[in-house]
Amino acid sequence: xxxxxVVYGFIKKIDIYDTFIEGVKESFSCILNLFPTFIAMxxxxxxxINSGVLDFILSFFSPLFTLIKVPVxxxxxxxxxxxxxSASLAYLNSIFATHGPDSFLGLLGSVIQGCTDTTFxxxxxxxxxxxxxxxxxxxxxxLFADLVGIIASIIIVNLLFT
Amino acid sequence: MVNIVWLVLIVVGISYGFFTNNLxxxxxxxxxxxxxxxxxxxxxxxxxALWMGLTKIAEKSHLLEKLSNKLSFVLTKIFPEIPKGxxxxxxxxxxxxxxxxxLGSAAxxxxxxxxxxxxxxxxxxxxxxxxxxxxxxxxxSGLTIIPTTIISLRMMYGSLEPTxxxxxxxxxxxxxTLGGFIIDRILARRYKN
Numbered sequence: 077x078x079x080x081x082v083v084y085g086f087i088k089k090i091d092i093y094d095t096f097i098e099g100v101k102e103s104f105s106c107i108l109n110l111f112p113t114f115i116a117m118x119x120x121x122x123x124x125i126n127s128g129v130l131d132f133i134l135s136f137f138s139p140l141f142t143l144i145k146v147p148v149x150x151x152x153x154x155x156x157x158x159x160x161x162s163a164s165l166a167y168l169n170s171i172f173a174t175h176g177p178d179s180f181l182g183l184l185g186s187v188i189q190g191c192t193d194t195t196f197x198x199x200x201x202x203x204x205x206x207x208x209x210x211x212x213x214x215x216x217x218x219l220f221a222d223l224v225g226i227i228a229s230i231i232i233v234n235l236l237f238t
Numbered sequence: 239m240v241n242i243v244w245l246v247l248i249v250v251g252i253s254y255g256f257f258t259n260n261l262x263x264x265x266x267x268x269x270x271x272x273x274x275x276x277x278x279x280x281x282x283x284x285x286x287a288l289w290m291g292l293t294k295i296a297e298k299s300h301l302l303e304k305l306s307n308k309l310s311f312v313l314t315k316i317f318p319e320i321p322k323g324x325x326x327x328x329x330x331x332x333x334x335x336x337x338x339x340x341l342g343s344a345a346x347x348x349x350x351x352x353x354x355x356x357x358x359x360x361x362x363x364x365x366x367x368x369x370x371x372x373x374x375x376x377x378x379s380g381l382t383i384i385p386t387t388i389i390s391l392r393m394m395y396g397s398l399e400p401t402x403x404x405x406x407x408x409x410x411x412x413x414x415t416l417g418g419f420i421i422d423r424i425l426a427r428r429y430k431n
Contacts, residue, residue, distance in 0.1 A: 078292060085295040092295055099294025103287040107279060114275040119268065120244050123251030126267045127260060158378075159243055166278060168391065177397035183406075186392060190385035190407035192414050195378040196243070198349075202374055203366060205350050206357045210365040213425040214374050221379035221418025228413035232406045 114162050121156060121163040146184075146230055149175075153185055158222045161194035184233045191225040285390050293336065306331030316376075316419075317369045319359070326355035330373060337381040349377060368426050375422045379414040382407065 085092045124130055130152055138148045149171065157164045168185045175181045195218040203211055255264035295301075309331040313320075320326055329352035336345035352373065360367040366374075385407050392400040 081292050081296050081299075081301065084301055085299040088299040090295060090299045095295050095298050096291040099291035100287045102294070103283070103290040107283055111275070111279060114279055115272055116244065118275045118278075119271040120247035120251070122267050122271045122274070123255075123264065124247045125251075126263050127251040127255035128258060129250055129254040132254070162275075162278070165387070165391070166274070168388070169278070172391065172395040177392040177395045178399065178402070182392075182395075182397075183403055186385075186388050186403040187406045187410055190380070190382055190388050190403065191410035192380045193378050193382075198378045199374065201346070202349060202353050202377070203370075206353050208357075208364060208366045208370070210362075212366050212371060213422075213429055214366055214371040217371065217375045217418055217422045217425055218378040220421045221375055221414045224417030225379060225410050225414025229406070229410040232409050236406055 117160040117163045118166060121160065121166070125152065145234070147181055149181055150184055150188065150230075153188055154226045157188060157192060157226070158195040158219060161197060164189060164194075180233075180237065183237050184229065187229040187233050188226055191229050192222045195219060195222055281394070285387060289386065303328065303332070305335045309334065317372060319367070319369050320356075321359075324355070324359070326352050326359070326369075329355055333377070334381060337377070338383045339386075345377075349373075371426070372419075372422050375418040376415060379418040380411045381415060382411055 082092055085095065134148050134151055137151060141148045141151065153164055153167045153171070156167060168189050171181055171185045177183075177186070195215070199211065199215060199218065203214075252264055255261055306328050310327055313327050313331060314322060317327070317330070329348055333345050333348035333352055336348060353370065356367060356370050356373065357363065360370070384404065388403065388407075389400045392403075
C-alpha cells in the first residue's frame, strides 16, 4: 500500500517528497493535541486499576465470565475501549507484555481494540466542533454498536482461534 | 460527560486505595503516569508521522477523491436526507475511506469537515440532525479494515503473525456497524415526533 500511494502520487506529477514532509509536519500538532488527553486519561485509569478497584469489581464478574469461557482479564479493555482509545491501547500493551500478542488473550484484545472506535472521544470531538448541545440518541446508539462489536469479537475469536 | 467519567475514576481509585491502606501505590501511580504517557506517545509517534505523510500524498494526488466517487451511490442510500451532489457526501466518503484503511488520523479532519457541512443543512443548530447521528454512529463503530496501529503494536511485541487478527477485526467491525446502523434507524423513527 505504501508503494501504491507513493507511485500513484508520482504518476500524477505530485511533488511526493515535499508532500510527504508536509504531512509528517502536521503529525507534530496531532501529537501535541494527544499529549494532554494521554496524561489525563492514563492518570485516571491507572489510579483506578492500580488501587485495586478494578480487581474488586472484576471479582464479581469472574464467575459469569468463566461460565461463558471468556478470560476475565479482557473485561477492563472492553469497559475502557469506548471511553478512551489511548487508555485501552495502554491496556492492550500490558496484555501483550504479560501474555504475548499471539496468546488467546492477545488475539482477543487485538480484535476488541480493532472492532470499534472511541465513542466518547468521537462524540466530544465531532459535536463539539460544530456546537451541538443536544446529542439526542447518538450516545445510546453508539454504545449499543460497541456492545455488539465486543460480543461479536468474543464469539468470532472463539470460533476462529480455538 | 468526560468530566464525570474522569472524576469517578480518580476519586474512586484514590479513596479505595486509602481504605485498603494502599496509598503508597496510589502515590507512585500519580508520579509514574506522566512518564508512562510520554513513553507511549513516543512509541506511537513514528507510526502517526509516517501515515500522515502518506495520506498527504494520497490526498493531493486526488486518490482519496477518486475512491469517494465510487462510494457515493451507497451513501445516498444511507443518508436519504442529504441532497444529491452535496459537498458533505464526498467529505463523508473520504472520512470512511480513510477509516477503512486504518488511517484514523486522516479520517478525523475529513470527519470534522463533513460535520460542519452537515451543520449547514441542519435546521436546529444546537440539536444533532438525523444524518449527523447516522454518520457519528458509523464512525464510532470503527469501519477499520486494516488496523494499522494494532498490527504495528503486535509487531513490536514480536508476534509471529501480526496480521492474523485482520479477518476477525473486519467481521466484528461489520457486526458493530450493522448493529449501530439498525438501532440508529429504529431510534430515528421513534424520535421523529
